[in-house]
Amino acid sequence: xxxxxxxxxxxxxxxxxxxxxxxxxxxxxxxxxxxxxxxxxxxxxxxxxxxxxxxxxxxxxxxxxxxxxxxxxxxxxxxxxxxxxxxxxxxxxxxxxxxxxxxxxxxxxxxxxxxxxxxxxxxxxxxxxxxxxxxxxxxxxxxxxxxxxxxxxxxxxxxxxxxxxxxxxxxxxxxxxxxxxxxxxxxxxxxxxxxxxxxxxxxxxxxxxxxxxxxxxxxxxxxxxxxxxxxxxxxxxxxxxxxxxxxxxxxxxxxxxxxxxxxxxxxxxxxxxxxxxxxxxxxxxxxxxxxxx
Amino acid sequence: xxxxxxxxxxxxxxxxxxxxxxxxxxxxxxxxxxxxxxxxxxxxxxxxxxxxxxxxxxxxxxxxxxxxxxxxxxxxxxxxxxxxxxxxxxxxxxxxxxxxxxxxxxxxxxxxxxxxxxxxxxxxxxxxxxxxxxxxxxxxxxxxxxxxxxxxxxxxxxxxxxxxxxxxxxxxxxxxxxxxxxxxxxxxxxxxxxxxxxxxxxxxxxxxxxxxxxxxxxxxxxxxxxxxxxxxxxxxxxxxxxxxxxxxxxxxxxxxxxxxxxxxxxxxxxxxxxxxxxxxxxxxxxxxxxxxxxxxxxxxxxxxxxx
Numbered sequence: 001x002x003x004x005x006x007x008x009x010x011x012x013x014x015x016x017x018x019x020x021x022x023x024x025x026x027x028x029x030x031x032x033x034x035x036x037x038x039x040x041x042x043x044x045x046x047x048x049x050x051x052x053x054x055x056x057x058x059x060x061x062x063x064x065x066x067x068x069x070x071x072x073x074x075x076x077x078x079x080x081x082x083x084x085x086x087x088x089x090x091x092x093x094x095x096x097x098x099x100x101x102x103x104x105x106x107x108x109x110x111x112x113x114x115x116x117x118x119x120x121x122x123x124x125x126x127x128x129x130x131x132x133x134x135x136x137x138x139x140x141x142x143x144x145x146x147x148x149x150x151x152x153x154x155x156x157x158x159x160x161x162x163x164x165x166x167x168x169x170x171x172x173x174x175x176x177x178x179x180x181x182x183x184x185x186x187x188x189x190x191x192x193x194x195x196x197x198x199x200x201x202x203x204x205x206x207x208x209x210x211x212x213x214x215x216x217x218x219x220x221x222x223x224x225x226x227x228x229x230x231x232x233x234x235x236x237x238x239x240x241x242x243x244x245x246x247x248x249x250x251x252x253x254x255x256x257x258x259x260x261x262x263x264x265x266x267x268x269x270x271x272x273x274x275x276x277x278x279x280x281x282x283x284x285x286x287x288x289x290x291x292x293x
Numbered sequence: 294x295x296x297x298x299x300x301x302x303x304x305x306x307x308x309x310x311x312x313x314x315x316x317x318x319x320x321x322x323x324x325x326x327x328x329x330x331x332x333x334x335x336x337x338x339x340x341x342x343x344x345x346x347x348x349x350x351x352x353x354x355x356x357x358x359x360x361x362x363x364x365x366x367x368x369x370x371x372x373x374x375x376x377x378x379x380x381x382x383x384x385x386x387x388x389x390x391x392x393x394x395x396x397x398x399x400x401x402x403x404x405x406x407x408x409x410x411x412x413x414x415x416x417x418x419x420x421x422x423x424x425x426x427x428x429x430x431x432x433x434x435x436x437x438x439x440x441x442x443x444x445x446x447x448x449x450x451x452x453x454x455x456x457x458x459x460x461x462x463x464x465x466x467x468x469x470x471x472x473x474x475x476x477x478x479x480x481x482x483x484x485x486x487x488x489x490x491x492x493x494x495x496x497x498x499x500x501x502x503x504x505x506x507x508x509x510x511x512x513x514x515x516x517x518x519x520x521x522x523x524x525x526x527x528x529x530x531x532x533x534x535x536x537x538x539x540x541x542x543x544x545x546x547x548x549x550x551x552x553x554x555x556x557x558x559x560x561x562x563x564x565x566x567x568x569x570x571x572x573x574x575x576x577x578x579x580x581x582x583x584x585x586x587x588x589x590x591x592x593x594x595x596x597x598x599x600x
Binding site: 009010012013016017019020021022023024025026027028030031032033034037038041092095096098099100103104112114115116117118119120121122123124125126128129130132133134159162166190191192193195196213216219220221222223226227247250251254255259267268271274275278279281282285286 | 315316318319322323325326327329330333334336337340343344347390391392394395397398399402403408411412414415416417418419421422423424425426427429430432433434437454457458461485486487488490508511512514515516517518521522547548550551554563566567570573574577578580581585
């Protein structure tokens with residue numbers, strides 16, 4: 001009897017292993033399919049419609065229905081909005097990560113953590129709605145403009161990347177051994193000197209990862225940006241004028257672009273470009289972490 | 294690492310004897326960090342306060358359960374709320390088994406090796422695919438290739454791809470919290486690895502696992518960009534807008550907030566936006582509270598200790 005049961009357990013074990021490996025394999029297949037399909041659809045514009053990649057990347061003339069596919073205004077728009085978010089949200093997020101890891105009394109941290117989790121949970125379209133109904137009129141009344149544009153998008157993105165940057169920088173600082181803090185304090189350093197000269201330099205690769213994932217979140221953000229950008233497909237001349245980004249232009253135009261046309265292929269090219277940027281950032285993170293070990 | 298400490302020792306600020314200015318700098322830095330952290334909480338309080346202030350007057354029985362209107366004022370968001378939950382549940386049906394199994398494999402079975410690295414790398418890559426890009430992939434596969442048109446099922450499958458990595462991570466973290474002695478004790482009693490995972494480890498990890506699952510569910514509930522071109526931006530035109538057919542179009546509440554503003558065909562688009570934004574926010578708050586409460590209860594029931 002024991003033998004029969006042991007046999008069954010052995011069979012279950014093998015069956016379970018097959019199921020678990022299959023489920024893990026789905027991840028590999030999924031990303032391979034996404035890369036494959038978007039690489040194919042994203043390059044149709046060049047191979048099927050014979051639009052030159054240089055025109056796509058560097059021309060500022062965009063007229064989807066009229067056959068002009070210069071995506072430079074959107075690429076630059078995405079980069080400026082993301083750059084703004086990193087310059088503002090990056091240091092702020094790292095600072096708050098430092099606060100949680102080094103300063104916050106446990107009671108304060110326990111009270112504030114749920115707030116950060118709620119910030120993560122708020123849908124991007126709600127951030128966009130807040131930006132549209134609060135921030136855009138505010139900017140408009142300060143600068144006497146319409147209020148929508150890259151400044152509004154940059155501010156919204158700065159707030160949206162905060163939770164990512166905060167929690168990852170906190171993790172990065174927590175893995176620095178306490179002996180470093182004690183050693184620094186024993187040498188007579190103040191807490192700020194310990195933070196700025198010992199902890200932050202020691203955790204720099206982890207902090208870099210936090211900021212890179214912030215970039216990844218910002219560059220792929222769609223609706224929060226679309227709602228406050230004003231969506232003018234023109235090359236950016238001012239942070240205060242309506243502009244467009246890769247994500248917002250895709251979501252604006254996809255409904256109007258008929259299947260199989262060069263117009264739709266151009267939108268897929270933009271999506272493929274976003275995917276390549278995201279994959280590039282992942283490789284960058286791998287590189288940052290490998291250097292540490 | 295020791296270099297960093299040496300840097301402190303050799304720094305000229307420390308060598309010179311201006312202890313007072315160093316203390317002042319420390320105070321200023323400490324104050325700034327407190328201010329930075331406080332400002333984020335203040336920001337959240339302002340968000341919540343503003344959304345309640347603007348949205349509360351819109352909320353009514355009719356708004357929450359009524360049908361949306363295509364041209365006149367007074368449209369509701371009933372079918373949209375239904376669709377959000379419907380697509381969430383469909384998504385969980387696909388996501389949970391796959392992600393939990395993959396998480397169990399990586400955490401409990403896989404030794405270091407190529408396959409584990411490959412799965413890990415795939416999950417990280419999948420996690421950074423922007424939502425709109427995933428939406429276009431869903432459009433390519435489910436709408437254009439399978440000819441489903443905009444469907445709840447297509448939307449759910451797209452969200453599955455988007456959320457597999459987060460669910461897997463949640464599983465891994467929950468399992469990692471179970472002490473190694475549990476595994477050793479179970480296996481020394483003659484249990485196989487699978488029996489150990491299912492009967493010992495999973496029940497011990499159930500609290501944090503459910504907490505994580507509910508938090509990710511909150512994010513699925515509010516997902517927008519991936520759904521516009523997969524599940525569509527209009528409610529079902531079937532017999533009722535409350536439609537269980539997974540092959541019918543299904544606009545969720547988050548998509549509705551976007552499309553109402555973009556099309557702005559109804560005169561009260563702003564009011565509907567404010568009301569929808571408030572409902573979305575309240576749902577996020579609810580998911581957060583439920584995650585904590587249920588997670589704690591399950592931990593107490595399955596492990597007998599409060600954590």
